[in-house]
Amino acid sequence: MSINYPLIMPSSPTPSAVELYIDRNQTKTESYSRLPQVQRAPGDRWTGKLTMPPMTSAQAADWLGFFDALDGFVGTFWMPHPDFIVARGAAGGIATGRVKGAGQLGSSIATDGWGANVAGLFRRGDVVQIGNHLHRITKDAVSDAGGNATLDIAPAIYTAPADNSAIVTAGPKGLFRLAAGFVVPTSDHMNLFTFSFAVEGALE
Numbered sequence: 001m002s003i004n005y006p007l008i009m010p011s012s013p014t015p016s017a018v019e020l021y022i023d024r025n026q027t028k029t030e031s032y033s034r035l036p037q038v039q040r041a042p043g044d045r046w047t048g049k050l051t052m053p054p055m056t057s058a059q060a061a062d063w064l065g066f067f068d069a070l071d072g073f074v075g076t077f078w079m080p081h082p083d084f085i086v087a088r089g090a091a092g093g094i095a096t097g098r099v100k101g102a103g104q105l106g107s108s109i110a111t112d113g114w115g116a117n118v119a120g121l122f123r124r125g126d127v128v129q130i131g132n133h134l135h136r137i138t139k140d141a142v143s144d145a146g147g148n149a150t151l152d153i154a155p156a157i158y159t160a161p162a163d164n165s166a167i168v169t170a171g172p173k174g175l176f177r178l179a180a181g182f183v184v185p186t187s188d189h190m191n192l193f194t195f196s197f198a199v200e201g202a203l204e
């Protein structure tokens with residue numbers, strides 16, 4: 001039977017250290033007079049590294065089988081942001097937010113379904129799932145009398161989500177792949193395994 005992507009990442013043990021940030025697709029040059037010139041292009045994405053705690057061979061086997069199933073750069077998998085599981089704003093307890101309108105790209109998105117005049121709907125720094133991707137809220141947001149809210153987010157939307165897609169505020173996940181295409185495990189004399197792995201958002 002063939003493997004269908006995306007895969008579900010093992011849930012245990014959890015990482016002992018996390019480096020996860022938004023990699024901007026930008027270049028900066030300077031003019032003769034040292035004035036900065038910044039060029040921005042589509043393709044901002046999450047990137048980073050997860051370091052796992054020491055594992056028994058049984059624990060490590062599940063993870064290593066998962067990595068092999070990804071087939072290097074080929075496979076994708078769902079991954080939450082390990083440090084931001086539930087939005088801190090009021091939206092963390094509201095499950096009805098939706099994308100309002102198809103074809104939206106860029107660093108803001110129109111949404112609805114939040115309820116009328118919700119103050120503190122999102123707080124800057126909240127992490128949500130829109131479509132197949134994780135996004136961080138970059139500006140506090142409130143809803144209006146019709147339950148509409150415009151969310152400022154990063155990274156910018158690369159692939160437009162469908163109209164009426166859910167805005168996931170609890171347990172958000174994003175689509176990722178291995179950034180290096182491989183994972184190198186180390187085992188010690190006590191048969192404990194340690195490894196870290198680099199990840200990047202899958203722009204699909």
